[in-house]
Amino acid sequence: GIQVEQSPPDLILQEGANSTLRCNFSDSVNNLQWFHQNPWGQLINLFYIPSGTKQNGRLSATTVATERYSLLYISSSQTTDSGVYFCAVVRTIYTGANSKLTFGKGITLSVRP
Amino acid sequence: DAGVTQSPTHLIKTRGQQVTLRCSPKSGHDTVSWYQQALGQGPQFIFQYYEEEERQRGNFPDRFSGHQYPNYSSELNVNALLLGDSALYLCASSLAGGALEQFFGPGTRLTVL
Incomplete structure (x- = not known):
């Protein structure tokens, strides 16, 4: 099945900083x-x-499907942005209903005041 | 507009018991998917219901079963509980139609002792 890799696994930011979270898919x-x-x-x-x-x-988010990656940008981070960020993809369309999502392991973001 | 709801919020069971979790989809949605999220991992697809039938299934044993009612609400049943079934169980709702956006409920946290 499709592999979804997210990086970095953990991210610590000071409030107000910007960050980029990456999702690669196989x-x-x-x-x-x-x-x-x-x-x-x-x-x-x-x-x-x-x-x-x-x-x-x-x-904001950008997906470059031809190069198999997506980026999530967080600007002027706030403490409320803390948590885990997941990327999830659909590889195969299932026409009988909807299609299952395959998740990455997530990126844990901590924003410090 | 009501979002996805799940009940109960938390549940504690002992090994060998059976459990039923419930999900009501977002208003207007007709497809319900169930995911299991172990600690520190991304959610894993269990199965999906549409038109009261199981349409797709992930790599889970048949101890995991489900049901969908005419009002589109759904149940997840797990028999013969194992310690490894302890997880957050998430319900996602969507419309049927290929690879449409899915919306998640708040989850049920199951602890098996």
Whole structure:
């Protein structure tokens, strides 16, 4: 099956700093989503981005499908940005319903005041 | 607009027991997927329900079973619980149609003693 690798595994930032989180995948994908998991375990949707660039406030994401990677940018980080960031991809489209997501192991971000 | 809901929030069981977890999808969604997240790992796909049928299944034993009701809500049942079944169980809802965006509930944290 497809392999999803995220880097770095851990990241510590001072409040106000910028960061780039990377997601590499081993094969072509039909969908890619970025999530933020809060301390209570809830996965919060950040971006649905199979290709191209999107921005939402201080966050933006770019997926270069032909080179098999995606980047999540966080600018002017805040303590509330702390948590685990997951990248998840769809390799094979299942036409009978929706397609399963394959997740990376996540990046743990700590933003210090 | 109600998001994805799951119940219960936490659950403690002993080895050999059976457990049922519940999920109500986001309003307007008809497809429910279940994922298991062990500590420090990314979520792993268990199975998916659409039109009250199991459509796809991940690499999980048949101790894991499910059901979808006409109102699209879903249950995950686990029989003969093992210590290794301790995890966060996440439900995701979406529309059927290939590789559409999935939205997750807050999860049920299962502890098996």
